[in-house]
Amino acid sequence: MQRVPILKLGDILIVSIQLDLEDQTVLALQEDLADSVVAHGARGVIIDITAVEIVDSFIGRMLATIAAMCRMLDAQTVVVGMRPAVAITLVELGLSLGGVRTALNLEKGVALLDHIRGATP
């Protein structure tokens, strides 16, 4: 099983999803992320899904779970890099990614996290 690497930049963790996400990989990622948020005192988590071409309910649920988990650890999650086709599919599937914030790209994601933090210090 491959693990998805977690990058740290200041108090933000960056995860770029490129692998086919099997159950084990997703579980490991959730654990690693929770550990990293606590270990580094991270305030924000950015999940980049530029490379994800197909989103199904499984990935939708994973994103929602990670966001909820991070929120409990006092970190905000932003999903960035969603492809237009993926957005269309999500809406057609009726998956609203409840509770997950999105931004167009990494830069805008960082700006959004800064903004959130500014609003709720």
Added chain:
Amino acid sequence: MQRVPILKLGDILIVSIQLDLEDQTVLALQEDLADSVVAHGARGVIIDITAVEIVDSFIGRMLATIAAMCRMLDAQTVVVGMRPAVAITLVELGLSLGGVRTALNLEKGVALLDHIRGATP
């Protein structure tokens, strides 16, 4: 063939290598990177190899090629996240990654790029 996504943060491009790098993927990455450096006017490229467990001469050459290519486009390349075992293998193989700068992690890579830029504005 999967493509390795390229993230942009300010004038730095971040590439996290997680896939098994086949010839086609590497060629596509080199092209995409060159295009991105030009399109975004990037001054630095950070290649994260946290997820890379095995480095051979092929990957070593790829890193050197990318660094040389970016240098011609006026961008500096820093490789970050090398595992201890990978460093040991590289030395044992006699691969010195000539011309490629390294840093321990993404943060230190960004700091190194800032430092280089400060020295040669």
